[in-house]
Amino acid sequence: MSQDIKTFSDFKLNKQLLTAVEEAGYQQPTEIQQKAIPVLLAGHDLMGIAPTGTGKTAAYVLPLLMKVKYAQGNTPRALILAPTRELVLQIEEVVRQFSAYTDLRCLALIGGKGVMAQAELVLQGVDIIIATPGRFLDVYRTGSLPTRQIKTFIMDEADKMMDMGFMHQINSILEVIPVKRQNALFSATMAEKVVRLSENFLEFPERVEVEPQATTAKTVSQKLYEVPNHKTKINLLLYLLSNQEEFNRVIVFTKTKKAADDISKYLGRKLEGEVRVLHANKGQNTRINTMDAFKEGNVPVLVATDVASRGIDVSMVSHVFNFDVPLIYEDYVHRIGRTGRAEQNGVAITFMSPAEAYHVAKIEEMIRQPxxxxxxxxxVTIEKTPFTEEQQMAREIDEQKRKEDPNFKGAFHEKKRVFKNPKGKVVDKNQKKAKEFGPSVKKGPKGRRGGNRGAKGRRKLS
Structure with a gap:
């Protein structure tokens, strides 16, 4: 079926949607769109797996808009869940773009804004709700969000939502929306545990997988530098970003919010052009303004944590840096998927310390390529590794080896302290210490040196 689809008009979409698609610059459907849209238009449940940046959002938004068609009543008829605020706003933008020639009403429900204010917007009438799980429940509990008309339920980045601990909230949502509905799950990765959990609410789903799971986009060139320590990573990053003609729109991913803050401040002092940071501690308005400035090209360098790895849809990102190797290996695919989007070429560069080699090997195994x-x-100046960092990396390597071999004791396991005397004989170090400080003093029955000497043993005072 998908082989016969060459243009969006082959999907039998209505004129309003086709006009919006054409104005958005979409020329021909991607593979995931060719396979998923007919299944969803036919009303089946679907599990869609495709690399990041291959058009998954349009793959479910277009059939959803075709199904909902026009504004009707005041209660929502479709619900899309996503794990992060950025991704919710990105989906909302796509929905508004494709529904430009319809009267459909969509609303994004995210944290960082007042719950009651969002509840009032729901009461004004809405057809499609896009939300994070927590905020959807917050608004639902105000009593202003009727759910009985929701007939379509879509989860984007389903694996991430379950990894982030949203399963309890998702189960709560499933209890308050109608049982009879169409369901769809989309993601770049789909672990087996996610498949098992999804069996709770998918009914005989059709599985659409355009490439093997955790496959990186073909438009992304990957590169890895073996770097001895944190300071050398900083030096290398600054050296590469100094070539601003080549590195003109860049995202730098870090593991922690503190690292993101520190790196953005340092680069802001050293580079020409503005450097912004994006993570969960930033206010909602700040995050929105940062994303807008980055999309418009006013900010050439964005430093972010993984909160943004699934919510940035910017087609002209030239490079992605993994300053730290992600510990959730699927996040590697999502991080580098921020570049090479919309058929553009991109480069993903990873910095690997000795302690991160273990994780890189696991990632290479997952993506099935070195x-x-x-x-x-x-x-680039290669700095000497500080003693504390060296010790920390050694401990991490020991811990990694223990995962592979439970019998491995490691460099830091407790050993008997010994030394060799001048004759070469091995002697317990505790014995050496005793000799250095002389023989131990015998204690009396009450623990005082010399015992309880009594009145006769005391020195008389004159």
Whole structure:
């Protein structure tokens, strides 16, 4: 069926949607769109798996708009859940773009805004709700969000929502929306545990998988630098970003919010052009303004945590940096999927410390290909690894080896402290310490040196 589809008009979409698609610059459907849209238009449940940046959002938004068609009543008829605020806003933008020639009403429900204010917007009438799970429940509990008319339920980035601990909230949502409905799950990765959990609410789903799970986009070139320590990572990052003609729109991913803050401040002092940071501690308005400025090209460098790895849809990102290797290996696919989007070419660069080699090997196993190595340029200063960082990395490596071999004791397991005397004989170090400080003093029955000498043993005072 998908082989016969060459244009969006082959989907038998209505004129309003086709006009919006054409104005959005979509010329021909991607593979996931070719396979998923007919299934959803036919009313089946679907599990869709495709690499990030291949058009999954349009793959479920277009059939949804075709199904809902026009504004009707005041209660929502479709619900789309996503794990992060950024992704919710991105989906809302796509929905508004494709529904431009209809009277459909969509509403994004996200944290960072007043619950009651959002509840009032729901009461004004809405057809499609896009929300994070927590905020949907917050608004529902105000009593202003009727759910009896919801006939379509879509989860985007389903694996991430379950990994982030949203399963309890998702189960609560499933209890308050109608049982008879169409369901769809989309993601770039779909772990087996997610498949098992999804069996709770998918009914005989059709599985659409355009490439094997955790496949990186073909438009993304990958590169890996083996870097000895954190400071050398900073030096290498600054050296590469100094070539602003080549690195003109860049995202740098870090594991922690503190690292994102520190790196953005440092780069802001060293580079020309503005550097912004994006993570969960930033206010909602700040996050929205940062994303808008980055999309418009006013901010050439964005430093972010994984909260943004699934919510940034910018087609002209030239490079993505993994300053830290992600510990959730699927996040690697989502991070590098921020570049090479919409058929554009992109480059993903990863910095790997000795302690991160273990995780890189797991990622390479997951994506079924080695990441090409690159040499650190000779102009980059390679710093000496501080003792504390060296010790920390050694502990991490020991812990990794224990995962592979439970019998591994490691460099930091408790060992008997010994030394060799001048004759070469091994002696317990505790014995050496005793000899250095002389023989131990015998204690009396009450623990005082010399025992309880009594009146006769005391020195008389004159």
């Amino acid at each position: 990441i090409p190595r690159a040499f650190i340029p000779p102009d």
